[in-house]
Amino acid sequence: MIKIDINKQLHGSSGAMNLQVKLDINKGDFIALSGLSGSGKTTLLRILAGLENAKGFISVDEKVWLDDKNTLSIQKRKIGFVFQDYALFDNMNVEQNLLYVNKDKKLAQKLLAITELTKLAKRLPNTLSGGQKQRVSLCRAMMNNPELLLMDEPLSALDPSMRIKLQNEILTLHKEFNTTTIMVSHEPSEIYRLANRVIVLNQGKIINDGNPTEVLLKTSGSQKFSFEGEILDIIKTDVIYIAIISIGQQLVEVVLCEDEAKSFKITDKVRVGTKAFAPTLTKV
Missing domain, CATH: 2.40.50.100 (RNA polymerase II/Efflux pump adaptor protein, barrel-sandwich hybrid domain)
Incomplete structure (x- = not known):
């Protein structure tokens, strides 16, 4: 169980705002975080990762990550973070990028097999396509068996066919490792395919929270779509x-x-x- 009750003053798309989020997340949930740009989604991920400060409380499996006295360091939080820009080490090959996080070669080989990257293990990042780089980034995030996987629009730069392929691989990894996942996304089909819960932010506040059908399906009365x-x-x-x-x-x-x-x-x-x-x- 993850418990979040935080607040932080921000400058949003419409000026100053207070990011105020209170959530309980079950272990193994796949959460899609949605909402307009500037509503606080990425900041929330960064607070969970320990990359930004906030006031309030965060605990993961009863271990306190943040309270009014202490903030657990980034290194001690078992998180994986998948960025939009891949953030790979260009001077290391695919396998080395994974082993830099954790020397478990067996786990690295398993992740590369799941994402169909085994044949590319010795390739450098600058020889890979965007989709391949993002798969490496995803594998690297899973190398420390994270308690919490955070993804900030990881597929936004990819073409539709590659997005679908990576969505399937993300779902496979999620089920294989039962990792609690929070992903920022604006894509309804992606949210519907991956998430079991959707949380919508607006001006730093939660305005909707439910399963994908409840949140995304907006027909009424006799409307068919x-x-x-x-x-x-x-x-x-x-x-x-x-x-x-x-x-x-x-x-x-x-x-x-x-x-x-x-x-x-x-x-x-x-x-x-x-x-x-x-x-x-x-x-x-």
């Missing part, structure tokens, strides 16, 4: 109006009547749904 997006343009064509909306990596068109067109403006955040097979548009 619902996606959030942003209006890029509203175009008048004959007697109708067409809203061009960005949803993820795609653009969609929704037909509006004149009254509807007047109620929206470019840059509005909207939810696109459907009722009786007709698209509907509502402001978020």
Whole structure:
């Protein structure tokens, strides 16, 4: 069990804010940490890792990491941290990067086998693709059998097919080692595939906490689907109006009547749904 009750003054996307998080996390949970940029997600990971100070209390399996008297050093916290930028040692080959953390060669070989990196064990990082580097980074984070694995958008720089491959490998490692994991992600499909619990932060506060279906599924009434997006343009064509909306990596068109067109403006955040097979548009 991990107990977190911390607060820290920050400068967020809308000015000064107080990061205030109180959570109990079960051993073996896979937590997806989501929310707008500047809401405190990465800072929370850094506080858990001991890379930033905060006021409050953190305990892991009844061992106190932070209280009003003491802060456990980074070296004594059994954590693995996977960054966006890989953070590998360029002068060491793949195997050496792992063994630098822990000299357990058997564990290193097991991790390389799970992530299909065995044949690349003697290669230097600058000869690897982005996906391969991130897999090495993931293996290295697991080399000290962490009690807590922290990942800060580890797959954001990868193409969709590689993201899916690494998601599967992350899930395999999570199940194999039963490591409690907290991952920052903005990708709904990634969250749904990996996490058993989603925590949404906004301006330093938890605004939603539940399983992926509860948090991510935003249909209501007779709606069959619902996606959030942003209006890029509203175009008048004959007697109708067409809203061009960005949803993820795609653009969609929704037909509006004149009254509807007047109620929206470019840059509005909207939810696109459907009722009786007709698209509907509502402001978020």
